[in-house]
Amino acid sequence: MAESRAEPGSPPILLGVSLKLYLDVERTARWAHDVAAIARSHPAVTDGSVELFVLPSLPAVPLVVQELAGTPVRVGAQDLHWDDRGAYTGAVSGQDLRTVGCALVEVGHAERRQIFGETDDVIGAKVAAAFRNGLVPVLCVGEHEPGSSTDAAHVCISQIESALRKVQIADAEIIIAYEPEWAIGQAEAASADHVRAVAATLADRLRQDPRFATVRVVYGGSAQPGTLTDLRGDVDGLFLGRYAHDPAELARIIDEAAALR
Numbered sequence: 001m002a003e004s005r006a007e008p009g010s011p012p013i014l015l016g017v018s019l020k021l022y023l024d025v026e027r028t029a030r031w032a033h034d035v036a037a038i039a040r041s042h043p044a045v046t047d048g049s050v051e052l053f054v055l056p057s058l059p060a061v062p063l064v065v066q067e068l069a070g071t072p073v074r075v076g077a078q079d080l081h082w083d084d085r086g087a088y089t090g091a092v093s094g095q096d097l098r099t100v101g102c103a104l105v106e107v108g109h110a111e112r113r114q115i116f117g118e119t120d121d122v123i124g125a126k127v128a129a130a131f132r133n134g135l136v137p138v139l140c141v142g143e144h145e146p147g148s149s150t151d152a153a154h155v156c157i158s159q160i161e162s163a164l165r166k167v168q169i170a171d172a173e174i175i176i177a178y179e180p181e182w183a184i185g186q187a188e189a190a191s192a193d194h195v196r197a198v199a200a201t202l203a204d205r206l207r208q209d210p211r212f213a214t215v216r217v218v219y220g221g222s223a224q225p226g227t228l229t230d231l232r233g234d235v236d237g238l239f240l241g242r243y244a245h246d247p248a249e250l251a252r253i254i255d256e257a258a259a260l261r
């Protein structure tokens, strides 16, 4: 299984990729093969200063785990069910995700909230299921409409408090993906000033709680080459979508992250 190589006291820049439902299994396997080659050869990845995780569609998870074996890249899933077993046709157990090699699981993406009607209660139960199964939650939060960074942070903090209210684990690893809904699937990311202000407020709020002292906040929403540089290191990393479909673009973003360290 892949393992993280982050050095204590020197936090890596975290780059996550969700493939959503964009790539079929065959193309996902080729993509993972290329990403594995990058991960094995890029000094910033091999020395742990840039940390990668990838979230393929569910049927591709075992192939991606296989492709990335022996690299530091962690693999996860895009969703899980709140119970591990039972009469839940079509649902996916966190226990099974762990068994097939997942280290993380995404919870609460805007598309899950909007298209699949997931409520804050459902998201909270899924975060609990992630922790119960030793999966690092990648908790997605974000405001619906463009507006002030103060209002956006308020919405996100409410989503975070609801999602984490049942978590009892001290110093748990958790990744918050700040994704303004209006910036997802666009040509450009949200403005750096907006993201910086919201991410700083979220990090401050979370670090007041000893349970979440090591939380990391990454930005997602049309993130692409240039976004991390624009943010000048004021987030812990990026959560990438379409702009990581080309492994060469992902390599460019890793180069940027390495230059910021």
Ligand SMILES: O=C[C@H](O)COP(=O)(O)O
Binding pocket: 018, 179, 183, 184, 185, 186, 220, 221, 222, 223, 239, 240, 241, 242, 243
């Ligand atoms: O999960 C990833 C985010 O929703 C960003 O996707 P995007 O970069 O394709 O907008």
